[in-house]
Amino acid sequence: MNTKTLLTTAVAATVLMGPALAMAEYRIGITQNNVGVDSYQTTYERAFIEAADANSDVRAVVLDAGGDVARQIAQVDDLIQQNVDAIIIWPTNGEAVIPAVRRAQNAGIPVVVTNSNIAEQGFDFIRSFSGPDNVTQGRRSAEIMCDKFKDMGIEDEAQVVHITGQPGYTTAIERAGGFEERLPEVCPNVEVVDTQPGDWNREKAQQVMEAFLTQYDDIDGVYSGDDNMGVGALNAARAADRDGIIFVGATNFAVGYDAMAAGEYWGSIYQSPVDDARAALQTAIDVLDGEDVPFLNYFDTPKITQDNMDQFTKPVF
Amino acid sequence: MISEFIKRNLSTSAIWLFIIFELLFFSIAGHYLSFSDGAFMDLNNMLLLLNQSAPIGIIAVGMTLIMVNGNIDLSVGAVFAIAGIVMLDSMTWPVFAGLGDWVIVVSWTLALLAGALLGALNGLIVWKTGVDAFIVTLGSMLGYRGLVFMFNGENPTSHLNWTLIDFAEAQFLGFNTATWFLAASVLVIWLVTRYTVHGRNAYAIGNNRNAAVNAGIRVGPHMVINFVIIGFLAALSSVVFYSGSGSVNPNDGQLYELWVITAVVLGGTKLAGGSGSVIGTLGGVIAIQLLRKGLGYIGADTSTVNLVIGLILIVVLFIDRQLNVKGAQELRV
Numbered sequence: 152m153n154t155k156t157l158l159t160t161a162v163a164a165t166v167l168m169g170p171a172l173a174m175a176e177y178r179i180g181i182t183q184n185n186v187g188v189d190s191y192q193t194t195y196e197r198a199f200i201e202a203a204d205a206n207s208d209v210r211a212v213v214l215d216a217g218g219d220v221a222r223q224i225a226q227v228d229d230l231i232q233q234n235v236d237a238i239i240i241w242p243t244n245g246e247a248v249i250p251a252v253r254r255a256q257n258a259g260i261p262v263v264v265t266n267s268n269i270a271e272q273g274f275d276f277i278r279s280f281s282g283p284d285n286v287t288q289g290r291r292s293a294e295i296m297c298d299k300f301k302d303m304g305i306e307d308e309a310q311v312v313h314i315t316g317q318p319g320y321t322t323a324i325e326r327a328g329g330f331e332e333r334l335p336e337v338c339p340n341v342e343v344v345d346t347q348p349g350d351w352n353r354e355k356a357q358q359v360m361e362a363f364l365t366q367y368d369d370i371d372g373v374y375s376g377d378d379n380m381g382v383g384a385l386n387a388a389r390a391a392d393r394d395g396i397i398f399v400g401a402t403n404f405a406v407g408y409d410a411m412a413a414g415e416y417w418g419s420i421y422q423s424p425v426d427d428a429r430a431a432l433q434t435a436i437d438v439l440d441g442e443d444v445p446f447l448n449y450f451d452t453p454k455i456t457q458d459n460m461d462q463f464t465k466p467v468f
Numbered sequence: 469m470i471s472e473f474i475k476r477n478l479s480t481s482a483i484w485l486f487i488i489f490e491l492l493f494f495s496i497a498g499h500y501l502s503f504s505d506g507a508f509m510d511l512n513n514m515l516l517l518l519n520q521s522a523p524i525g526i527i528a529v530g531m532t533l534i535m536v537n538g539n540i541d542l543s544v545g546a547v548f549a550i551a552g553i554v555m556l557d558s559m560t561w562p563v564f565a566g567l568g569d570w571v572i573v574v575s576w577t578l579a580l581l582a583g584a585l586l587g588a589l590n591g592l593i594v595w596k597t598g599v600d601a602f603i604v605t606l607g608s609m610l611g612y613r614g615l616v617f618m619f620n621g622e623n624p625t626s627h628l629n630w631t632l633i634d635f636a637e638a639q640f641l642g643f644n645t646a647t648w649f650l651a652a653s654v655l656v657i658w659l660v661t662r663y664t665v666h667g668r669n670a671y672a673i674g675n676n677r678n679a680a681v682n683a684g685i686r687v688g689p690h691m692v693i694n695f696v697i698i699g700f701l702a703a704l705s706s707v708v709f710y711s712g713s714g715s716v717n718p719n720d721g722q723l724y725e726l727w728v729i730t731a732v733v734l735g736g737t738k739l740a741g742g743s744g745s746v747i748g749t750l751g752g753v754i755a756i757q758l759l760r761k762g763l764g765y766i767g768a769d770t771s772t773v774n775l776v777i778g779l780i781l782i783v784v785l786f787i788d789r790q791l792n793v794k795g796a797q798e799l800r801v
Contacts, residue, residue, distance in 0.1 A: 187771070214764055221709060221718055222760075225520040229764055232513050233502075246626040246715035250633045272628055317622070 177439050178210050179203070179432070180230035181239040184266075185218035190468040191424045192241075195266075198428035209436065227251040231258045237435045239263045239281075246306035261438050265431035268321070274446075281434040282427065284449035285322050288401050288420045289329020293353045293455050295418040296372050296399045297338035298455075303397075306338050309371035312363045313346040314356050314384055316376035323348075326401055341372075349380040356383030364391045372397040378407025378419050385416055403455050408465045411457050418456035418458050421463050426450045482787065483735050483751035486780075487758060494762035501766040508765055515642060516759055522646035523548075525753040526705035527724065528731045529653045532749045533661070535732055537694055538674040538741025539594065539601035544702040544728060546612030547586050547723035551703035552716040553619055555579035556627040569631045580703045586612060587699015591692030597628030601691075609725065616718050626715035636712030649708045650750075653701060658746045666693065674741025731756055731779065734784055755780075 177451035186196045195395040196213065203211035212235060216223030220243045230238050231254060238255050240262060242248045248268060255262050255278045261278040268280045313330065314325030327346070334341060344367055349356030356375060361368060365386060372389075373396055381400030388396050400407055403419040410416035430450035437444045455463050491509055498508045507513075520558045527544050534541050555575045558564065564571040590608050594601045619625065636645050643651070661667035673687055674678040681687055712714060735752030737744025756777060 212767065213762075218719065219723075220713060220715075220720055221523050224713060225760070226764065228516055228520065229761060232510075232516055233765070244624050244626075244713075244715050244717045245712040246624065246628060247717070249628060250637065250712055250714065254637070270626070 152332050162346060176208050177209050177237065178212065178233075178235045179237045179435050179439075180212040180214065180226075180233070180235040180237065181216045181265075181431070182216055182223050182226040182230070182241070182403055184223075184241040184243050186215040187217070191240050194467050195424040195428045198425040199432060202429050202432050206432075206436070208431070211432075216243050218243055220244050223248060224251045227255060230324060231255050231260060234258075235260065237261050237263065237439055239265050239435050240269075240303050241265045242267060242269050245269045248273070249276065252276045261435075263431060263435045263438060265434075266427055271313060278438050279434050279444045279446055279448045281431045281448045281450065283422050283452050284447075285325035286329035287449070288422075288452055289326040289331075290333035290419075291329075291420055291452075292326070292374055292399050292401055293330045293333035295454050295456055296339055296374060296397060297334065297341065299397050299399075299417055300341060300372065305371060307340040309338070309341045309367050310344045310367065311372040311374060312360075312367065312370055313343055314349040314359055314373065314375040314380050315346060316348070316380070317350045318348050320351075323351075329363060330374055344370075349375065349383065351377060351379060353379050353383035353386075357387045358379035360384035360387035361391070364388065364393055370396055372399065375400045377402040378404035378416075381416065381419070382406045382410055385410060389415070394463050403463075403466050408455075408463075409458065410457075411460050414457065416457075418454060421455040421466075424450045424467075426452075482784070483531040483748055483755055486784070487751060487755050490755065490758045490762060493578075494765060496756070497766050498762070508624065508762065514773065515647070517646065517761060518647040518650065519644040520761070521753045521757040522650040523705050523709045524724065524727050524731060524756070525650045525750065526653045526708065527698070527702050528728045528735075528749045528753050529650075529657045529746055530701035531659060531693050531728045532733045532735070532737055532744055532746050534659070534698050535689060535729075535739065536670045536741055536744045538677065539691060539694070540605065540729065540739075541587075541601065541695065541698050542605040542725045543586070543590060543608040543612050544698065545724035546609050546616060547583050547699055547702040548706045548721035548724055549616045549716055549718070550612055551579040551583045551706035552580045552710040552720065552780050553616065553625045555707050555710055556625050556714065556716060557619075559627050559629060569629075572629070572630065572632055572635075576707050577642045579707045580700055583703020583706070584696050587695040587697070587702070588692060590699070591695030592633075594695065595688035595692055597607075613722075620718065620719060624715050624717050628714040632711045633714065636708070646708050646712070649704065653704065654746055654750050657697075661746060666690065670694065671742055674738075675742070676742070726768075727756065730781055734781060775794055 159262045181199060183196060184192060186192050200213055203209050212230065215227045216226060223243045227238060228251065238260055240248060242264065245268065247262040249260065249272055252262050252269065252273055262276065264277050264280045266282045269277065286350065297306065300309045324402065331343065334343065345363060347359045349359050360383065373384050375384055380397050380401040385398050398416045400419040403421045407416055407419050427450060434444060434448050472659060494508045531541060558575045558578050559571050564574055567574060590605055593604045638645050640648060661670065669685050669690055670770060672683065672685060677687060731752035732749050733739065734755055735748030737749065759777055760773055
């Protein structure tokens with residue numbers, strides 16, 4: 152029944168509009184996670200709409216699930232029904248959307264996942280994932296920290312503590328893995344003395360750091376899975392009057408950026424929602440153009456430190 | 469008698485007139501604004517609409533009964549999440565490992581039982597303490613949601629079973645599984661309200677609780693039964709939905725109570741109780757889903773959708789009030 156409708160619509164479109172017009176543009180639908188909830192997602196949506204408007208070959212249907220899985224599934228079904236050329240999805244739940252994504256694939260509509268990936272059982276039904284490479288982010292954080300230790304001349308004795316994100320979250324696992332793998336490669340004598348989860352939470356990270364500070368007299372560096380936790384750790388160190396600790400994070404937040412400007416926080420990884428949005432749209436267009444798109448299509452998330460932060464605008468989140 | 473008949477039909481048919489208006493509006497507006505090649509009133513699109521109406525719709529059917537009673541249940545969204553967790557998690561219990569796909573039947577039963585039990589708990593507290601249902605279910609809404617978060621923290625509870633998903637995506641006589649469950653719920657509760665003593669009592673209690681007590685209706689147990697029904701239906705909505713998605717976020721079902729109440733009120737049920745119909749509620753559910761779908765179809769964003777639904781709710785209630793005031797005045801003359 153579905154294929155019949157598809158065929159009829161396709162034939163009708165071709166007959167009515169003429170092949171030239173029908174081919175002139177891609178209709179791309181996007182369903183986002185929860186636009187109003189934080190400024191990363193708000194900026195992402197604005198950037199996506201701007202990028203789509205700027206491209207005369209693209210007409211975008213921009214939808215927001217408002218964090219509601221049921222609504223996101225309904226939106227995917229609506230987009231299939233509207234017979235768009237491609238669907239971009241920012242999953243509200245990496246597993247719950249898999250059946251809906253399968254329906255899109257069965258209807259012949261390529262699906263691109265953006266920002267955070269769906270679970271592995273769904274990989275067969277999507278064309279590409281466009282988002283940050285968290286392993287590389289972890290590796291780069293290790294390099295930032297090692298380079299700073301070398302500048303300070305303490306690369307042979309430095310001790311580091313590590314505050315990870317929420318246990319079980321892919322992002323947390325990948326970043327921690329990248330950091331722990333890269334640090335001994337660049338600074339073999341730096342020791343990671345302890346690792347504890349901060350659950351992406353600033354207060355939790357502060358408590359973890361307070362415990363570290365009482366436990367270890369010599370801490371030269373702190374790596375946190377994101378700047379939110381990094382600033383929590385910084386607060387703990389400030390309260391304990393422990394100076395000279397090098398803080399490195401990931402996903403540069405506005406608070407991290409400010410702390411860097413104040414000279415208290417050393418570096419992070421710059422992840423721009425604008426780049427994220429543009430990469431997602433470009434990935435969908437490349438898929439539709441028939442180009443060979445890598446399954447994991449990462450956008451670049453550069454290093455940001457006190458030295459080069461003037462090249463980056465302050466994050467909005 | 470005749471005036472009563474007109475009044476009743478005016479308040480329930482208003483929502484269907486509104487639905488026709490929506491259909492015309494989105495068909496015409498979509499012609500100019502939509503990026504889609506397909507027409508809005510395409511048969512497949514309408515079938516999809518019914519399918520998408522099911523999660524809110526099945527709960528709204530139960531809410532109609534509760535609100536006709538003069539009560540309200542704010543905990544349905546949390547019950548929805550709990551039932552989903554019970555279903556998906558019990559499928560992985562080692563006890564049922566030998567059952568193969570028959571575990572689906574067991575898990576469905578467990579989830580439906582959990583919903584009915586949580587509903588019974590609400591009803592018993594309302595009955596035995598005499599505290600207003602609004603307060604009781606406000607408390608259980610928070611409490612049940614707490615249970616959801618205690619179960620698996622912030623993490624989703626997931627289990628993908630392709631047999632179950634194929635069942636949820638199946639079609640019978642052109643209608644999807646979820647649509648059939650919605651239709652069955654509407655039919656059963658409609659029959660209950662029209663042709664059973666329990667159903668007639670629901671209206672009597674909502675109209676005048678003291679008079680109902682004096683007439684010998686056992687109001688307490690009656691209300692418990694209705695809370696069991698809505699708990700069961702919230703769980704039914706949940707198992708139907710999660711059969712097709714396979715993963716529960718701990719915040720799933722949040723605000724469902726408000727969407728459900730909106731649908732019921734749009735469908736002509738009085739907040740004060742004593743009046744309302746399941747058919748009207750079905751209209752309310754379809755009207756909301758049509759708005760969401762239609763506004764998405766013509767390219768409006770989600771915040772606009774919420775704004776428009778809020779405005780329409782107030783307008784519909786205002787018109788309803790005007791019609792009823794007019795009717796009452798005409799009666800007096």
